[in-house]
Amino acid sequence: MELLIFYAFCVGAVVSALLMVTTKRPVRAAMSLVATMSFLAGLYALLNAHLIAVLQLIVYAGAIMVLFLFVIMLLNIEEKEGKLAKNVFFIQLAGTVVVGILMVAMVVVMNKIGAPVAGAAVDETFGTTKAVGWMLFTKYLLPFEIASVLLLAAIVGAVILAKRRIDNSKA
Amino acid sequence: MNPYVPVLIMLFLAAATAAGMIAATTWIGPKKKFADKMEPFECGESPIVNPKQRFSVKFYLVALFFVIFDIETVFVYPWAVLFRELNWFGFVEMMIFIFILAVGLIYVWRRGALEWD
Amino acid sequence: MMEAAATSGAYWLRLIIGLVIVLIFSQLNALFLVWLERKVAGHIQVRLGPMEVGPHGLLQTIVDGIKLVGKELITPARADRILFVIAPVLVFTPVLVAFLVLPFGPDLIIRDMNVGLLLIFAFSTFSVLAILVGGWASNNKYALLGAIRSVAQAVAYEIPLLLSVMSVVLMVNSFRFSELVMAQQRVWFVFLQPVAALIYFICATAETNRAPFDIPEAESELVAGFHTEYSGMRFGLFFLAEYTNMFIVCAVATSLFFGGWHGPFGFSFKIPGVVWFLAKTYVLLYVLMWFRWTFPRVRFDQLMNFSWKVLIPLSMLNLVITALVLKLI
Numbered sequence: 195m196e197l198l199i200f201y202a203f204c205v206g207a208v209v210s211a212l213l214m215v216t217t218k219r220p221v222r223a224a225m226s227l228v229a230t231m232s233f234l235a236g237l238y239a240l241l242n243a244h245l246i247a248v249l250q251l252i253v254y255a256g257a258i259m260v261l262f263l264f265v266i267m268l269l270n271i272e273e274k275e276g277k278l279a280k281n282v283f284f285i286q287l288a289g290t291v292v293v294g295i296l297m298v299a300m301v302v303v304m305n306k307i308g309a310p311v312a313g314a315a316v317d318e319t320f321g322t323t324k325a326v327g328w329m330l331f332t333k334y335l336l337p338f339e340i341a342s343v344l345l346l347a348a349i350v351g352a353v354i355l356a357k358r359r360i361d362n363s364k365a
Numbered sequence: 366m367n368p369y370v371p372v373l374i375m376l377f378l379a380a381a382t383a384a385g386m387i388a389a390t391t392w393i394g395p396k397k398k399f400a401d402k403m404e405p406f407e408c409g410e411s412p413i414v415n416p417k418q419r420f421s422v423k424f425y426l427v428a429l430f431f432v433i434f435d436i437e438t439v440f441v442y443p444w445a446v447l448f449r450e451l452n453w454f455g456f457v458e459m460m461i462f463i464f465i466l467a468v469g470l471i472y473v474w475r476r477g478a479l480e481w482d
Numbered sequence: 483m484m485e486a487a488a489t490s491g492a493y494w495l496r497l498i499i500g501l502v503i504v505l506i507f508s509q510l511n512a513l514f515l516v517w518l519e520r521k522v523a524g525h526i527q528v529r530l531g532p533m534e535v536g537p538h539g540l541l542q543t544i545v546d547g548i549k550l551v552g553k554e555l556i557t558p559a560r561a562d563r564i565l566f567v568i569a570p571v572l573v574f575t576p577v578l579v580a581f582l583v584l585p586f587g588p589d590l591i592i593r594d595m596n597v598g599l600l601l602i603f604a605f606s607t608f609s610v611l612a613i614l615v616g617g618w619a620s621n622n623k624y625a626l627l628g629a630i631r632s633v634a635q636a637v638a639y640e641i642p643l644l645l646s647v648m649s650v651v652l653m654v655n656s657f658r659f660s661e662l663v664m665a666q667q668r669v670w671f672v673f674l675q676p677v678a679a680l681i682y683f684i685c686a687t688a689e690t691n692r693a694p695f696d697i698p699e700a701e702s703e704l705v706a707g708f709h710t711e712y713s714g715m716r717f718g719l720f721f722l723a724e725y726t727n728m729f730i731v732c733a734v735a736t737s738l739f740f741g742g743w744h745g746p747f748g749f750s751f752k753i754p755g756v757v758w759f760l761a762k763t764y765v766l767l768y769v770l771m772w773f774r775w776t777f778p779r780v781r782f783d784q785l786m787n788f789s790w791k792v793l794i795p796l797s798m799l800n801l802v803i804t805a806l807v808l809k810l811i
Binding site: 239327339352353 | 369421433472
């Protein structure tokens with residue numbers, strides 16, 4: 195049963211990802227990405243990673259995709275369709291090379307750490323908010339604090355980029 | 366049994382209900398189409414400009430701030446659950462985190478990026 | 483494995499029947515709320531409201547629903563057809579998930595999940611996306627303006643909402659609804675966290691696009707906001723989802739701040755928990771409707787400033803103070 199749902203989600207994630215890269219309309223592409231994110235959240239839920247599944251929906255499907263859609267709508271990218279079509283061959287070539295490198299890297303890493311054992315037993319608390327939080331606030335303390343600095347940098351960057359436009363348009 | 370299976374079934378049932386209701390309207394409702402009726406509504410006039418205009422960059426700023434502060438609250442979730450077990454160490458940890466973001470909020474405020482005028 | 487197979491048939495049947503009952507309850511409840519809103523509006527304006535169909539017009543909204551099914555579905559010219567059709571389904575579907583984790587009574591939680599509270603917030607993000615996409619796909623300037631405003635408002639009020647909820651979680655240390663409610667057996671959290679309760683309720687009003695925060699639909703300036711171009715049952719789905727959402731935010735407020743199924747200060751007066759829970763939720767819903775006919779709509783800049791400059795700093799401060807007090811005692 196769970197295996198069946200797992201495969202359904204996998205197919206869903208791959209199909210929506212393919213839709214995202216093949217569709218020509220930016221808003222549809224963004225919505226396909228939302229679907230991909232949701233299927234991934236479903237996969238996390240199947241793995242009993244409760245907190246990660248919920249956060250996947252809140253942060254990716256919610257916050258980040260809202261930002262993407264906003265940008266697409268605000269800039270009205272629709273009209274710019276087809277402008278990239280000039281050097282399509284080189285872009286495709288570059289894409290293939292990058293994906294190939296990623297693929298090789300993944301295989302190497304997998305060989306190094308060993309593939310995850312299917313059906314490995316996990317205890318009751320695995321993936322709960324407590325378990326994830328405990329790791330975050332003890333073992334991964336430094337990355338957690340650095341995350342706040344990173345967020346601060348993002349705030350400052352956004353203000354500097356956008357504020358100039360606002361001031362210019364006023365003057 | 367995975368606890369999320371009922372969620373999945375519920376989503377299916379709800380989507381089926383919604384699709385069923387729309388299908389019912391499509392089936393029962395009248396279908397008299399002509400060009401003027403299909404035009405987007407604009408107080409009785411024909412639309413003269415494309416609605417897809419560019420919007421102010423401020424909306425983008427708001428969306429970006431939302432992502433940043435949303436991620437902040439995401440870090441608060443596990444902290445709130447673990448609060449008792451983390452003792453003073455965890456408390457200080459989170460206070461530093463919130464302080465850094467509060468500095469961000471003050472910066473945004475002082476630069477006037479929150480003003481709508 | 484063998485045992486599971488033997489019981490699974492009955493188990494699935496029970497589960498699916500249960501879910502269908504939840505679905506029907508939630509929709510009848512939404513229809514009842516629409517009727518209640520019209521009644522409240524009527525009486526506040528010294529009118530009677532619907533009176534013709536059924537006793538005191540109780541069946542009016544059901545008849546209205548049937549009428550909506552008989553209406554023509556119009557897709558405006560040059561609209562993005564696929565997204566236009568998907569948006570109403572997308573707004574209607576996720577809200578129902580919340581009913582799986584809401585604690586209606588001590589034995590009346592369908593699934594008491596480890597991340598119950600977060601699950602509701604996770605699925606509520608989809609309605610924001612659906613509104614944005616629906617408004618955009620309509621190819622109508624009012625719809626697009628309404629959608630953009632709606633999202634700017636929803637995202638601005640989501641952060642204080644989550645932060646105010648976190649100060650309650652801080653006291654209970656769990657996202658499980660049963661534990662959140664059990665912790666309020668003696669004292670409701672509204673007395674311990676009055677600021678958080680107030681912030682939550684203001685944000686909930688904004689999140690459900692209710693007056694005085696009804697800028698996304700502002701009838702007098704944007705026709706009908708993001709659902710201007712929607713007709714028939716497509717519009718009906720937006721409407722049902724909106725009222726279901728109202729019920730959910732009030733039910734969450736009841737279980738977080740007003741003791742859920744508990745009576746005040748540990749007295750239950752021999753009234754079952756479900757009755758307490760629903761009664762408190764409906765009182766909150768009444769307050770929400772009362773708001774609409776009392777407060778004038780706020781301006782967009784006031785709306786954004788109020789969230790970013792008042793609610794967010796206040797909810798952050800409330801969180802820090804709560805944490806400090808909890809550490810010191």
